[in-house]
Amino acid sequence: MSEIAIRAENLGKRYRVGSTAGYKTLRESLIKATTAPFRHQAPNEGAPATGKKAPYIWALKDISFGVERGHAVGVIGKNGSGKSTLLKILSRITRPTEGYAEIRGRVTSLLEVGTGFHPELTGRENINLNAAILGMKRAELKCYFDQILDFAGESIKNFIDTPVKRYSSGMYVRLAFSVAAHLDTDVLLVDEVLAVGDAEFQKKCIGKMDDIAHSGRTVLFVSHSMSAIRRLCPKAMLLDCGAIVSQGDTENVITKYMESTSGSNTVTKERVANPGESKFINWQLANSVTNEKHRCYTGEPCRFSFMLHCGTNIPQANLGFSIWAADGDLIWGMRSIDYLGGNVPLQKGDYDIVFSIPSLPVKPGNYRIRVSLYESLDECIDLWYAEPDLMVSPREETGIPTQFQGILDLPGKVSINEHK
Numbered sequence: 001m002s003e004i005a006i007r008a009e010n011l012g013k014r015y016r017v018g019s020t021a022g023y024k025t026l027r028e029s030l031i032k033a034t035t036a037p038f039r040h041q042a043p044n045e046g047a048p049a050t051g052k053k054a055p056y057i058w059a060l061k062d063i064s065f066g067v068e069r070g071h072a073v074g075v076i077g078k079n080g081s082g083k084s085t086l087l088k089i090l091s092r093i094t095r096p097t098e099g100y101a102e103i104r105g106r107v108t109s110l111l112e113v114g115t116g117f118h119p120e121l122t123g124r125e126n127i128n129l130n131a132a133i134l135g136m137k138r139a140e141l142k143c144y145f146d147q148i149l150d151f152a153g154e155s156i157k158n159f160i161d162t163p164v165k166r167y168s169s170g171m172y173v174r175l176a177f178s179v180a181a182h183l184d185t186d187v188l189l190v191d192e193v194l195a196v197g198d199a200e201f202q203k204k205c206i207g208k209m210d211d212i213a214h215s216g217r218t219v220l221f222v223s224h225s226m227s228a229i230r231r232l233c234p235k236a237m238l239l240d241c242g243a244i245v246s247q248g249d250t251e252n253v254i255t256k257y258m259e260s261t262s263g264s265n266t267v268t269k270e271r272v273a274n275p276g277e278s279k280f281i282n283w284q285l286a287n288s289v290t291n292e293k294h295r296c297y298t299g300e301p302c303r304f305s306f307m308l309h310c311g312t313n314i315p316q317a318n319l320g321f322s323i324w325a326a327d328g329d330l331i332w333g334m335r336s337i338d339y340l341g342g343n344v345p346l347q348k349g350d351y352d353i354v355f356s357i358p359s360l361p362v363k364p365g366n367y368r369i370r371v372s373l374y375e376s377l378d379e380c381i382d383l384w385y386a387e388p389d390l391m392v393s394p395r396e397e398t399g400i401p402t403q404f405q406g407i408l409d410l411p412g413k414v415s416i417n418e419h420k
Helices: 026-034 036-041 083-090 123-133 138-152 169-182 199-213 226-232 250-261
Strands: 004-016 056-068 072-077 098-103 107-110 187-190 218-222 235-240 243-249 279-287 295-297 302-310 314-325 330-335 344-346 349-357 365-375 379-393
Touching: 004 083, 004 218, 056 083, 056 098, 056 218, 056 243, 072 083, 072 226, 072 250, 083 098, 083 107, 083 218, 107 169, 123 138, 123 169, 138 169, 169 187, 169 199, 199 218, 199 226, 218 226, 226 250, 235 250, 243 250, 279 295, 279 365, 279 379, 302 314, 302 365, 314 379
Parallel strands: 072 218, 072 235, 107 187, 187 218, 295 379
Antiparallel strands: 004 056, 004 098, 235 243, 279 302, 302 349, 314 330, 314 344, 314 365, 365 379
C-alpha cells in the first residue's frame, strides 16, 4: 500500500464577513472597566441592535482527502471555491477552524508572487533563506544554486545581488518558481501564479512541472488551465463553495467541472440588433442524428446556422467561425475568405450564414462557438461567443471506440504483424 504524503480530515476554515472592531483608546478602556458591574443591564456590547450574530462564511467545509507519495494531483474550481485557502492551510500560513491536515516530508510552496521572500534581502540572500527554512545544508544548496539561476534567466542573474523589492512582478515569479522547483523537497504546493510570467517562461515552467511530477515528488497543483492539469496530473479534485464535489481521474473531474460551468442548460436572451447595426442575432445546429438545437455527435456531420443582420452595406465582408475548448484553447477555425476566394459584398438586410463540417473531429464534452464579422481583414464589426455552449455527445453505436485521448477524434487503425 502506498504511503500517504498529504492527508486532510474534516478540514474547515471560517472567516468573518465585514470589518473587525478597531483599536480602543485608553479612555474607552477605562470607561469599559468602570462600567463593568453594570454591563449586565445593557445590551451585549458590540452586538447589532437586532441581536443578530456577526455573519461568517465557510471558505472550506468538511474537506477530506489523501494524496499518495509521488503523485501529482490537480485542484480545480471556480474563483472563490476555496482552492487557495486549502493550499494556505497545508502550507501552515493560516490555521484551520476545524479538522486537521498533515504533510509528511519537506514542503515548499509557491502560492503568490513573493511568498516567503523578504523584500529587503537580495535575490541571493532569499535563496539562502528559503534553503535554511527547509533545513537544507550549505553543501546541498551549492549543488542547486547554479541551476536555479540558469532556469530563472539572465534578467535574474544580472540582479541577483539586488534587493527583491526592486524586482518587477515577472522577475519575482521567475526567482520564486526557480527556487521552489529546484530545492530538494518532498512535497510541492503550487497555486496558479505562473500567469504573471511571459509566455516563454510559462512554457518553461510547465516543462519543469512535468519533470517534477514524474520524478517521484508529491505535487498539489491549483490551476485554471485545464490543458496544464491534463498534462501534469493523472488525478484531480473539484472544489465548489468550499467542498469537494468530485475527485478521481483527471478527465472525469474536468468533465464534471465543464458541465457545472457550461451555459448549455440555461436560457439566454436572443440578441437584438439596433437600427444601423450589423451583428449576428441567433444560431442553431443541424446534425445528422437528432434535431436537438445545441447538441451534436463526435464524428458526425453538422451544420451551424447563424442569422446575420446587416444594418448597412459591407463591401468587403469576411466571416469567421471557430470552436474553442472550455478552458480557452482554440480547437479549429475557418474564414469565408479562404473558402470563397476573397471577401464578399453584403447589402443592407438579413442573411442566413451556414458553416458545415463533414465530420466533427472532437471528443465528447462542452465547447464554445465563436463567429466573427470583419470588414476585410482589419475592422472587426461583430465578435460573438454563441450561447448556450455546444454539447458534443458520444457517437451512436458504430463499433468505433470513443475513449481516445486528447481532444481530437481522428480516424485511426492498429495492426500487429509478426516481423519477418
